[in-house]
Amino acid sequence: EVLLLESGGGLVHPGESLRLSCAASGFTFSSYAMTWVRQAPGKGLEWVSTISGSGGSIYYADSVKGRFTISRNNSKNTFSLQMNSLRAEDTAVYYCARDSQWLAFFDNWGQGALVTVS
Amino acid sequence: EIVMTQSPATLSVSPGERATLSCRTSQSVSNNLAWYQQKPGQAPRLLIYGASTRATGIPARFSGSGSGTEFTLTITSLQSEDFAAYYCQQYYKWPPLTFGGGTKVEIK
Numbered sequence: 001e002v003l004l005l006e007s008g009g010g011l012v013h014p015g016e017s018l019r020l021s022c023a024a025s026g027f028t029f030s031s032y033a034m035t036w037v038r039q040a041p042g043k044g045l046e047w048v049s050t051i052s053g054s055g056g057s058i059y060y061a062d063s064v065k066g067r068f069t070i071s072r073n074n075s076k077n078t079f080s081l082q083m084n085s086l087r088a089e090d091t092a093v094y095y096c097a098r099d100s101q102w103l104a105f106f107d108n109w110g111q112g113a114l115v116t117v118s
Numbered sequence: 119e120i121v122m123t124q125s126p127a128t129l130s131v132s133p134g135e136r137a138t139l140s141c142r143t144s145q146s147v148s149n150n151l152a153w154y155q156q157k158p159g160q161a162p163r164l165l166i167y168g169a170s171t172r173a174t175g176i177p178a179r180f181s182g183s184g185s186g187t188e189f190t191l192t193i194t195s196l197q198s199e200d201f202a203a204y205y206c207q208q209y210y211k212w213p214p215l216t217f218g219g220g221t222k223v224e225i226k
Binding site for chain 1: 150160162211215217
C-alpha cells in the first residue's frame with residue numbers, strides 16, 4: 001500500500017521560514033516524481049512544485065519560485081519543501097503527491113499539512 | 119499557461135440521478151486530462167486519467183470523455199458518497215500544471 005505522510009506544518013509569521021517533509025512507503029520511491037500541491041482555505045487546488053525521481057529535474061510555480069526549494073532523499077524515501085519568506089497568501093493545506101510513473105497526474109496523495117502565515 | 123474552466127461551480131443533484139460536469143481548457147491538451155474527487159477534510163483522490171481511463175478501484179458509474187479542449191465527467195446514479203468537489207487537471211503542457219476551479223456536487 002502506498003503511504004504518504006506529511007509533517008512540519010504550523011503557524012509562522014510573514015517573512016519566516018518553514019520546512020515540510022513527506023515520508024513515502026509502499027513503492028520504489030526513486031522511480032517516481034513527487035509533487036507538492038496546495039489548497040488555500042475554501043479554494044481550489046494549486047500546483048506548487050515537482051521533483052523528478054532522480055532529483056535532477058525540478059519545477060516551480062511562479063508564485064513560489066525563488067522562495068521555495070524542493071528536494072528529496074531517495075535513501076530515506078523522503079522529500080521536502082523548504083519555504084522561505086512566507087507570505088499570508090501562502091496559507092494553505094499542503095499535500096504531497098506521487099506522480100504517475102510516466103505522466104504528471106497524481107495517483108496517490110498525503111493527508112495534508114496546514115501552513116498558516118499570520 | 120493553460121487555463122482550466124470548470125462549470126458549473128455548483129451542481130445540485132438528487133441521489134440516483136446523473137451528474138454531468140464540464141471542463142474546458144484554453145488550448146488543446148489532447149487527452150492529457152485527469153479528474154479528482156475531494157471530500158471535505160480529505161485529500162483529493164484520482165478518478166480519471168487520460169481523459170477517460172478510470173483509476174484503480176474507481177466504480178464504473180464514473181466516466182470521462184472528451185479530447186482537445188472540451189471534457190466531461192459523468193456520474194451515473196449518484197450515491198451518497200459521491201457528493202463532493204471535483205477538479206480537472208491538465209498535464210499536457212507544463213510547467214505549470216494547472217487545475218480547474220472545481221465543481222461542487224451537492225444534494226438537491
